[in-house]
Amino acid sequence: MRIRTMQELLGARVVCCEENLDRQVYSACGCDLMSDVLAYVKDQAVLLTGLVNPQVVRTAEMMDMICIVFVRSKMPSPEMIEMAKEHGIVVMCTEKRLYEACGILYSNGLVGSATKV
Amino acid sequence: MSDELVFHFDIDGEDFTSAGQASVQIKKNLRQLGLPSEIIRRVSIAMYEGEINMVVHARGGKADVIVREDCIEIRLADSGPGIKNIEQAMQEGFSTASDEVRSLGFGAGMGLPNMKRYTDEMHIDSTVGVGTTVTMKVYFPVE
Ligand SMILES: Nc1ncnc2c1ncn2[C@@H]1O[C@H](COP(=O)(O)OP(=O)(O)OP(=O)(O)O)[C@@H](O)[C@H]1O
Ligand SMILES: [Mg+2]
Numbered sequence: 001m002r003i004r005t006m007q008e009l010l011g012a013r014v015v016c017c018e019e020n021l022d023r024q025v026y027s028a029c030g031c032d033l034m035s036d037v038l039a040y041v042k043d044q045a046v047l048l049t050g051l052v053n054p055q056v057v058r059t060a061e062m063m064d065m066i067c068i069v070f071v072r073s074k075m076p077s078p079e080m081i082e083m084a085k086e087h088g089i090v091v092m093c094t095e096k097r098l099y100e101a102c103g104i105l106y107s108n109g110l111v112g113s114a115t116k117v
Numbered sequence: 118m119s120d121e122l123v124f125h126f127d128i129d130g131e132d133f134t135s136a137g138q139a140s141v142q143i144k145k146n147l148r149q150l151g152l153p154s155e156i157i158r159r160v161s162i163a164m165y166e167g168e169i170n171m172v173v174h175a176r177g178g179k180a181d182v183i184v185r186e187d188c189i190e191i192r193l194a195d196s197g198p199g200i201k202n203i204e205q206a207m208q209e210g211f212s213t214a215s216d217e218v219r220s221l222g223f224g225a226g227m228g229l230p231n232m233k234r235y236t237d238e239m240h241i242d243s244t245v246g247v248g249t250t251v252t253m254k255v256y257f258p259v260e
Contacts (some may be wrong), residue, residue, distance in 0.1 A: 035227035051222045058137035074256050
């Protein structure tokens with residue numbers, strides 16, 4: 001799924017790295033505990049989370065993830081946005097809750113991280 | 118041959134905001150060396166989990182990443198409370214993390230198991246009241 005499609009489906013606002021909206025994501029992970037995110041390697045994945053701190057961006061960078069979606073209208077700090085920019089990670093914010101946001105993406109064909117493409 | 122490259126970091130235990138910074142830096146350094154991306158990912162994830170552990174469980178510590186001809190070694194040393202039962206700590210889901218640590222996104226009890234999974238060798242040396250040293254190795258694939 002294109003990041004742009006995710007943005008439309010979630011009615012999300014893009015915070016940074018708009019130039020990467022046409023990149024493809026192949027898997028997703030919806031989680032507030034970072035070590036759970038780190039447990040399985042994913043390819044070109046998106047992280048959906050309600051947690052907002054610098055470790056979210058660092059975790060995404062560790063996993064070579066290409067997009068972070070903050071749910072429930074949470075806003076990342078300027079420091080976090082700078083970090084994401086440095087790594088080219090698209091950051092978006094949606095009003096939707098984590099469960100709903102994940103459900104929308106899943107039902108539109110974006111599989112979970114355990115499934116191999 | 119004794120061609121090795123050492124990266125050293127002091128991990129600040131006072132400031133959670135900076136936790137993980139050293140691992141992001143190591144990832145950059147290893148990329149500059151042009152190493153295989155799979156190796157880089159494994160080393161940096163393992164170091165990241167260990168770095169966060171030192172900050173949330175041990176008030177900080179020291180990290181060394183040694184790049185050798187055949188492998189990359191990660192050494193994490195702290196003077197924290199130590200681990201009473203290493204076998205138990207290694208189990209998925211075991212965590213003594215406080216609610217505060219959990220609210221920061223850690224405490225799933227997956228860090229040590231992740232470190233073991235992403236590395237080829239891992240050894241924990243820990244004494245209660247003295248500190249913990251974690252040594253990990255990731256070997257380069259042989260052609
Ligand atoms: N450097 C350390 N010093 C003291 N205790 C540690 C250290 N590292 C780990 N531990 C102990 O081992 C337990 C398990 O560690 P592990 O990294 O697997 O999980 P966690 O840190 O609690 O949660 P997670 O890593 O999933 O965020 C910790 O809860 C803690 O009790
Ligand atoms: Mg941990």
